[in-house]
Amino acid sequence: MGIAGNDWVLMKTARAPSNIAVIKYWGKRDEKLILPINSSISVTLDYLFATTTVAVGPSFTSDRLWLNGKEVSMESERYKNCLQQIRSRATDVTDEKTGLVVKKEDWKDLHVHVASRNNFPTAAGLASSAAGFACLVYALAHLMGAKETYEGEFSAIARLGSGSACRSLYGGFVKWNMGKEDSGRDSIATQIVEKDHWKDLVIIIAVVSSRQKETSSTAGMQTSVKTSPLLHHRAEVVVPKRIEQMEQAILKQDFATFAKLTCADSNQFHATCLDTSPPIFYMNDTSRRLIGLVEKWNAHEGTPQAAYTFDAGPNAVLFAPNNEVAKSLLQRILYLFPPAADADISKYVIGDQSIMELAGIKTVQDIESLPTPSEWSGIDAPRMKGELGYLICSRPGQGAIVLDESAHLLGGTTGLPAE
Ligand SMILES: Nc1ncnc2c1ncn2[C@@H]1O[C@H](COP(=O)(O)OP(=O)(O)OP(=O)(O)O)[C@@H](O)[C@H]1O
Numbered sequence: 001m002g003i004a005g006n007d008w009v010l011m012k013t014a015r016a017p018s019n020i021a022v023i024k025y026w027g028k029r030d031e032k033l034i035l036p037i038n039s040s041i042s043v044t045l046d047y048l049f050a051t052t053t054v055a056v057g058p059s060f061t062s063d064r065l066w067l068n069g070k071e072v073s074m075e076s077e078r079y080k081n082c083l084q085q086i087r088s089r090a091t092d093v094t095d096e097k098t099g100l101v102v103k104k105e106d107w108k109d110l111h112v113h114v115a116s117r118n119n120f121p122t123a124a125g126l127a128s129s130a131a132g133f134a135c136l137v138y139a140l141a142h143l144m145g146a147k148e149t150y151e152g153e154f155s156a157i158a159r160l161g162s163g164s165a166c167r168s169l170y171g172g173f174v175k176w177n178m179g180k181e182d183s184g185r186d187s188i189a190t191q192i193v194e195k196d197h198w199k200d201l202v203i204i205i206a207v208v209s210s211r212q213k214e215t216s217s218t219a220g221m222q223t224s225v226k227t228s229p230l231l232h233h234r235a236e237v238v239v240p241k242r243i244e245q246m247e248q249a250i251l252k253q254d255f256a257t258f259a260k261l262t263c264a265d266s267n268q269f270h271a272t273c274l275d276t277s278p279p280i281f282y283m284n285d286t287s288r289r290l291i292g293l294v295e296k297w298n299a300h301e302g303t304p305q306a307a308y309t310f311d312a313g314p315n316a317v318l319f320a321p322n323n324e325v326a327k328s329l330l331q332r333i334l335y336l337f338p339p340a341a342d343a344d345i346s347k348y349v350i351g352d353q354s355i356m357e358l359a360g361i362k363t364v365q366d367i368e369s370l371p372t373p374s375e376w377s378g379i380d381a382p383r384m385k386g387e388l389g390y391l392i393c394s395r396p397g398q399g400a401i402v403l404d405e406s407a408h409l410l411g412g413t414t415g416l417p418a419e
């Protein structure tokens with residue numbers, strides 16, 4: 001069978017993870033190509049994914065996208081650039097099941113339908129754009145048989161969708177090299193080490209708010225580049241050293257250094273937001289109380305037990321070096337931020353359940369009766385019932401993967417989302 005018939009749909013589904021930067025990207029030197037003013041490092045997250053189905057068929061009359069069940073425009077340059085770059089690398093593809101052949105030259109005439117879902121809040125500072133664009137590029141590349149002409153080329157294409165997306169193609173610990181070339185060819189992500197290199201690391205995400213933020217990362221960093229002297233000092237002087245130190249800390253699984261750098265870099269990123277005119281505030285009182293929780297505990301123990309980082313939103317991402325310390329961290333978070341009395345505990349702490357099991361917490365009453373953490377003894381610790389949305393327990397995760405047909409989000413004959 002060739003491209004001839006008019007009644008076929010070819011599709012692929014992929015899943016790509018979110019990532020959290022521990023050395024932050026903030027600021028572009030080229031807005032169109034999304035080239036950053038500094039390199040950055042991230043940890044790929046387990047349990048937070050975008051799932052994307054991409055389909056082509058001769059009956060499709062335009063490129064269309066359904067995001068979390070709702071049709072949205074694919075007209076933005078970011079979508080168009082990713083699609084155009086993958087289309088231009090397409091090859092002859094034979095569908096194993098039906099024998100259908102799509103020739104290299106046919107792809108440019110075929111429109112795509114895309115359906116994507118995030119299993120976590122979109123545009124709330126949990127890097128949905130990172131997971132989303134990495135997933136789109138990965139799924140398109142597999143559908144169209146596109147091949148990288150150099151290592152990291154797909155990450156450079158994902159970068160055209162959203163800067164942080166280039167880091168979401170890979171698992172474990174990832175560095176986005178800022179690159180030097182004007183073309184952006186060398187502004188690519190590379191894996192520092194895979195997830196199992198530091199598999200004991202536990203990541204707890206405290207979702208403070210799932211609301212869309214007021215200032216998007218794109219707009220926020222544009223204003224910072226224009227107005228913040230601190231941002232330029234950071235990019236030129238501070239970050240290059242931190243990148244080297246962070247890479248070493250990850251390679252050696254040196255949690256103390258990892259924690260100090262992670263907290264310092266998050267705080268400096270938010271300082272550059274404050275240094276921006278008009279100032280940008282991403283953290284709120286709950287975010288600051290979570291910082292206090294970690295700082296007070298670390299100071300009491302004399303060495304870093306946990307670390308925190310915040311992206312462009314109030315949600316905290318907390319790190320602990322192993323299960324035992326993660327148990328203590330989770331107990332502390334739950335002690336200071338118990339769920340509302342009528343909360344469903346299985347919805348309050350989601351993701352990896354092993355830390356909850358280790359902490360022996362099964363009910364809201366178990367949380368009520370948690371002992372006062374030692375650093376709070378003798379102090380009237382403020383217990384903020386119902387102040388946190390929910391918690392996600394995670395670990396370093398794997399990169400983008402292709403899923404089988406049972407995961408398709410579009411109908412096999414219509415190429416449209418199921419009603
Ligand atoms: N699964 C997805 N597939 C395709 N595009 C997506 C997907 N998820 C998010 N996006 C795109 O990313 C946009 C949200 O990006 P934005 O940077 O505002 O938020 P965020 O990525 O959640 O937060 P941040 O990058 O600051 O952590 C959406 O409006 C949409 O255009």
Ligand SMILES: C[C@@](O)(CCOP(=O)(O)OP(=O)(O)O)CC(=O)O
Nearest residue numbers: 021024025162163164217218311312
């Ligand atoms: C604070 C950050 O999360 C900023 C992410 O910015 P985006 O990648 O969302 O921005 P665009 O490139 O304009 O799409 C830090 C980081 O992930 O490194």
